[in-house]
Amino acid sequence: MTIDSSWLHAFKEELPHAFTKKCPYAHPxxxxxxxxxxxxxxxxxxxxxDQFISRQYxxxxxxxxxxxxxxxxxxxxxxxxxxxxxxTQTQRRRNVPVLPFSEHAELPAMVPEGAMWTACIxxxxxxxxxxxxxLLRLPQLVLxxxxxxxxxxxxxxxxxYTFVPGHGVQRETISExxxxxxxxxxxxxxxxxxxSILVDSIDGDSIPIALMHHERCMRFGECPPKxxxxxxxxxxxxxxxxxxxxxxxxxDEMSVKKKAKPRSYEYVNxxxxxxGLRDVISQSVGRVTLPMHRGHxxxxxxxxxxxxxxxxxxxxxxxxxxxMYSYLPSxxxxxxxxxxxxxxxxxxxxxxxxxxxLIYKTKFQKHVKGSGMSLExxxxxxxASGISQRTRDSMPSVGRMACTVRNANxxxxxxxxxxxxxxxxxxxxxxxxxxxRPQYADAE
Numbered sequence: 149m150t151i152d153s154s155w156l157h158a159f160k161e162e163l164p165h166a167f168t169k170k171c172p173y174a175h176p177x178x179x180x181x182x183x184x185x186x187x188x189x190x191x192x193x194x195x196x197x198d199q200f201i202s203r204q205y206x207x208x209x210x211x212x213x214x215x216x217x218x219x220x221x222x223x224x225x226x227x228x229x230x231x232x233x234x235x236t237q238t239q240r241r242r243n244v245p246v247l248p249f250s251e252h253a254e255l256p257a258m259v260p261e262g263a264m265w266t267a268c269i270x271x272x273x274x275x276x277x278x279x280x281x282x283l284l285r286l287p288q289l290v291l292x293x294x295x296x297x298x299x300x301x302x303x304x305x306x307x308x309y310t311f312v313p314g315h316g317v318q319r320e321t322i323s324e325x326x327x328x329x330x331x332x333x334x335x336x337x338x339x340x341x342x343x344s345i346l347v348d349s350i351d352g353d354s355i356p357i358a359l360m361h362h363e364r365c366m367r368f369g370e371c372p373p374k375x376x377x378x379x380x381x382x383x384x385x386x387x388x389x390x391x392x393x394x395x396x397x398x399x400d401e402m403s404v405k406k407k408a409k410p411r412s413y414e415y416v417n418x419x420x421x422x423x424g425l426r427d428v429i430s431q432s433v434g435r436v437t438l439p440m441h442r443g444h445x446x447x448x449x450x451x452x453x454x455x456x457x458x459x460x461x462x463x464x465x466x467x468x469x470x471x472m473y474s475y476l477p478s479x480x481x482x483x484x485x486x487x488x489x490x491x492x493x494x495x496x497x498x499x500x501x502x503x504x505x506l507i508y509k510t511k512f513q514k515h516v517k518g519s520g521m522s523l524e525x526x527x528x529x530x531x532a533s534g535i536s537q538r539t540r541d542s543m544p545s546v547g548r549m550a551c552t553v554r555n556a557n558x559x560x561x562x563x564x565x566x567x568x569x570x571x572x573x574x575x576x577x578x579x580x581x582x583x584x585r586p587q588y589a590d591a592e
Contacts, residue, residue, distance in 0.1 A: 152469035
């Protein structure tokens with residue numbers, strides 16, 4: 149899963165101290181989203197399966213074992229992945245030819261290369277077979293002669309592997325943990341189990357999920373686990389600023405291809421980000437106390453993140469996360485009115501006609517001058533304005549935004565990481581089945 153990345157850029161610009169080059173804590177446990185590493189492209193060169201397993205998994209786990217005693221490797225359990233996820237997967241694969249691969253087919257002798265790998269890994273049966281092969285060989289590779297280390301695999305039923313001198317690698321089922329679906333929501337239960345965890349995941353949604361989990365712990369009087377997230381470094385503002393024009397270069401110099409910058413990584417301190425965002429929100433409303441909403445600030449913020457697009461919700465056209473973040477002083481009190489802290493959800497009709505209408509009125513304040521505050525009236529003013537036809541054509545209908553608000557409520561429920569999550573295929577969450585396939589409820 150992922151979110152509009154401009155939210156994270158806004159967070160980093162506002163709270164740079166929460167994004168560091170060094171890990172803020174010594175974590176006893178590291179969580180690796182194995183599904184992401186599985187989906188990463190294979191190199192355009194011949195590679196054995198053992199080389200693939202070493203390159204994608206073993207070397208990373210070995211590096212984390214240098215500082216932590218427990219590594220958790222998680223994969224998607226397709227039996228429990230929410231059915232509404234298939235809409236996003238279909239959209240992502242629309243230009244990727246899926247190669248047929250039956251349940252009885254054997255994996256090729258060598259790892260498919262380049263575009264062939266992309267096509268193969270889009271086949272769920274092929275993907276499952278690769279995961280089985282990884283889990284067959286990986287424990288022995290990373291645990292041999294390391295008696296003090298543990299490898300936990302959370303794929304179907306969570307399993308713990310250890311190395312016992314004289315007996316080799318031992319396997320034990322963690323029976324108290326139930327099967328869960330997507331890999332990227334599984335880290336919270338291991339954060340609770342070990343009290344401190346480093347999450348290795350490039351998906352942007354791990355940050356709001358961690359923020360929501362921290363807030364829920366605080367709300368229920370529990371001590372939140374220490375969580376850091378290891379991800380690719382976000383470009384700073386200075387990195388994106390245009391450089392001053394220098395002396396003219398010769399044709400030969402211009403023809404030399406610039407070397408790509410090596411990837412750099414950073415750590416996100418979830419506690420520092422949580423405390424910083426709460427302060428930002430407090431400042432945005434003039435430090436006015438909202439007793440009913442105390443302890444729900446992250447959930448309310450995440451409802452806005454969901455409105456700008458996730459794997460389960462479409463984005464509000466013409467709005468980025470960074471733009472929405474800049475509107476917090478203008479929209480937070482209205483968000484408080486339409487957010488129900490008891491059900492941890494947005495009141496759909498009010499959210500559409502008050503919150504969404506206000507957001508678009510703020511966005512197009514030069515063009516929306518009327519006193520009407522319903523979304524329909526705001527959209528009518530936008531259509532009658534001098535805004536470009538392309539912008540007007542991109543604007544959503546009231547029905548679509550009502551559906552998106554319901555989808556946002558599903559995200560709020562899902563990202564609490566309660567197991568099992570509620571069924572998304574119901575009117576309350578804006579999804580429905582059409583010819584056996586999940587669709588948004590406003591689909592014609």
